[in-house]
Amino acid sequence: MNAVLKYALAALLGLGSLVAHAQTYPTKPVKVIVPNNPGGFADITARIIAAELTKSLGQNFLVENKAGAGATIGTLAAVQSPPDGYTLLAVFDSHATNPSLFKTLKYDTLKDLTPISLIVRGPSMLVVNAHVQAKSVAELIEMARQKPGSVKFAVVSPGSSARLYMELFKRMAKVEVKMVPYKGGSGAVVDLAGGQVDAMFVAIPTVTPYLQGGRLRGLAITSEKRSAMVPGIPTVSETLPGFKGEQWVGFFAPAKTPPEIIARLNAEMVKAVNQPEVKARFFKQSFETVGSSPAELDTWLGEQIAHWRSTIVEAGITLDK
Structure with a gap:
């Protein structure tokens, strides 16, 4: 067998292994970190989605609140977790303003997390x-x-x-x-x-x-x-053209989480938010369900960071101590 055939076979075997891994995921409970207090909208959203994922994927998705320091403590905990699909992060809109509010963040908001899906948004x-x-x-x-x-x-x-x-x-x-x-x-x-x-x-x-x-x-x-x-x-x-802002909740995973796991989670989250009863629950809270792709959430986050940066800088707001 020549070298080209060997590499091709190895690639096929590797692809098969990845597909099989995605099909069997998850094999144990999954932790969902919410970097905000219990009862807030990020927490409510995370629990609704976690319950749906528990039903559809057959393993418990357990919400853990790690609040403090403007949601940066819980976010850092997620960033530092193994990128194996067993730690997820549900963030509120402050995730996009923290890069401008803190000059001392211990993580890179855009590079250290992998987007999964924008779940809801609302004015x-x-x-x-x-x-x-x-x-x-x-x-x-x-x-x-x-x-x-x-x-x-x-x-x-x-x-x-x-x-x-x-x-x-x-x-x-x-x-x-x-x-x-x-x-x-x-x-x-x-x-x-x-x-x-x-x-x-x-x-x-x-x-x-x-x-x-x-x-x-x-x-x-x-x-x-x-x-x-x-x-x-x-x-x-x-009245003021260009004025915009929304509250939103999105799901992320640690950077380098296998793409096949991200794809599996995205598919299940999109399925969950498109259920009529889930839509109705969020509508009562004045939120629209989205269920975006990972790429769409990545674009959304970048736009939100850029949108709020100038306002924060001009107002001289900082949360650094």
Whole structure:
């Protein structure tokens, strides 16, 4: 047998081994790290998907919360895990802002993790207290221009979406507003409903009862396009072209995880998010299911990192201690 035939046979045998490995995976429980606290949306999403994977693949997918340091502790734990398909990572949108918020990250966000699938995405909402005179984004901007610093925006933490959306809003509208920081989102929303602050960018489910009760008014959503989840609500970008931002959850694995395992996981996740009951559960939370390819998630992450970098740098926000 000549050398060419030997190499060809070896390649075929190797391919067969990879296919067989993917077909038998997983042979033991799989850990899903969530670098955020229990009860948050990344955690909820991870548990829904883990339950579906447990059913479809016949092994337990176990969610483990490793919160702290802006989600970087759990992310680093995933990065440092063996790339064998038995450790996965479910991240929230902060995964794309951390490279700009931290100058001392111990991992490379784009190189040290392999994308599997973007699971869900959904807008936040710009809401105001019902007694605020502004009935639209344009009117809120005009209020802020007439009396610089008079409009009080609630924010949660320096790296939170509420803060970053507010900074993007200020930058694009060319206005000055007063930032009122809170330790938690629930306290901020209570004060917003009570009139202690005027406006906030916030997750839609958090304020739905207040919107329905007439204590808050939704002015616009942050996605580029209007959403069937909140019919009749315009986008911020209709007033400020180019304004965009969404909450999202995606699954990753350590870099160098075998591509056949990534493909198997992607196929099962896509199947899971396309089930009507799964779609309905996320729709109630004002999220749209996606089920992207690994390449699409890779592109999405790169775009999100670039999109938020300029806002973070210009505002001088850092989470380094």
